[in-house]
Amino acid sequence: MKISLNNIGQIYDGKKVLSDISFDVNESEFITLIGPSGCGKSTIFKIITGLEKNYTGNVIIDGTDIEKYQGKLAYMPQNDLLLDWRTLYKNAVLPMEIEKTDKKTMNERIKKLLPEFKLSGEEGKYPYELSGGMKKRTALLRTFLVDSDIMLLDEPFGALDAITRSEMQQFLLEVCEKHRHTVLFITHDIDEAVYLSDRIIVLGKNPAVIKGEIKIQISKPRNTDVLLEREFLEYKKKIMDMLV
Numbered sequence: 001m002k003i004s005l006n007n008i009g010q011i012y013d014g015k016k017v018l019s020d021i022s023f024d025v026n027e028s029e030f031i032t033l034i035g036p037s038g039c040g041k042s043t044i045f046k047i048i049t050g051l052e053k054n055y056t057g058n059v060i061i062d063g064t065d066i067e068k069y070q071g072k073l074a075y076m077p078q079n080d081l082l083l084d085w086r087t088l089y090k091n092a093v094l095p096m097e098i099e100k101t102d103k104k105t106m107n108e109r110i111k112k113l114l115p116e117f118k119l120s121g122e123e124g125k126y127p128y129e130l131s132g133g134m135k136k137r138t139a140l141l142r143t144f145l146v147d148s149d150i151m152l153l154d155e156p157f158g159a160l161d162a163i164t165r166s167e168m169q170q171f172l173l174e175v176c177e178k179h180r181h182t183v184l185f186i187t188h189d190i191d192e193a194v195y196l197s198d199r200i201i202v203l204g205k206n207p208a209v210i211k212g213e214i215k216i217q218i219s220k221p222r223n224t225d226v227l228l229e230r231e232f233l234e235y236k237k238k239i240m241d242m243l244v
């Protein structure tokens with residue numbers, strides 16, 4: 001599925017937040033939006049998912065206006081939003097329950113993915129019994145179980161410690177490589193952006209405009225060895241220069 005944003009603008013309380021934002025996300029591409037806090041990254045996600053309606057410009061998904069995709073895109077917000085009173089299993093199947101998927105299909109789909117998400121045998125646990133990494137993998141599993149090829153991940157690893165975060169990045173790279181999803185990702189972390197992405201869109205603030213785009217030509221699959229390579233550091237420097 002391809003997403004096209006065309007001349008998107010957004011004004012809140014008389015203040016221009018987004019101005020003339022245009023970019024495409026190609027099928028199976030991993031794109032990251034990076035920019036200063038409060039510049040409007042989550043607003044872009046709200047527009048794509050249909051949560052925000054009062055914008056200018058248009059969003060086209062696979063040649064069709066986004067209206068048709070409302071509620072159909074896999075979206076993981078900043079907070080993992082696991083429901084305390086539901087088990088891991090019940091949290092993960094929530095979007096399928098809302099879609100009224102039959103229990104057998106639901107069970108088959110989750111059982112197939114539990115080992116891949118390293119959650120086998122944990123499905124009866126409640127969120128308070130899970131580690132930070134397990135909670136994130138549950139929220140990601142729930143996002144994967146939405147029947148959509150497009151995933152919007154808004155700072156999914158922001159609250160994690162450095163080691164768990166690094167494990168989750170590696171995990172995400174591997175599952176995305178396997179399932180060939182189209183991913184639009186938000187982060188503040190330049191290393192994370194370079195490590196995960198095929199392309200990075202750098203945003204400025206007040207209003208958010210696109211300051212530049214960088215194609216990351218480090219071959220995939222990637223592992224943490226690339227973090228110390230000269231090429232990686234050059235990409236980092238380029239992004240830092242664009243952000244200042």
Ligand SMILES: Nc1ncnc2c1ncn2[C@@H]1O[C@H](COP(=O)(O)OP(=O)(O)OP(=O)(O)O)[C@@H](O)[C@H]1O
Pocket residue numbers: 012013017035036037038039040041042043044
């Ligand atoms: N519904 C709303 N009404 C009014 N102002 C809003 C609304 N939603 C967001 N804003 C404002 O729009 C700006 C962009 O917010 P947004 O959450 O998109 O930024 P962000 O880049 O995702 O921030 P962060 O990186 O801190 O998560 C902020 O100044 C925010 O206060």
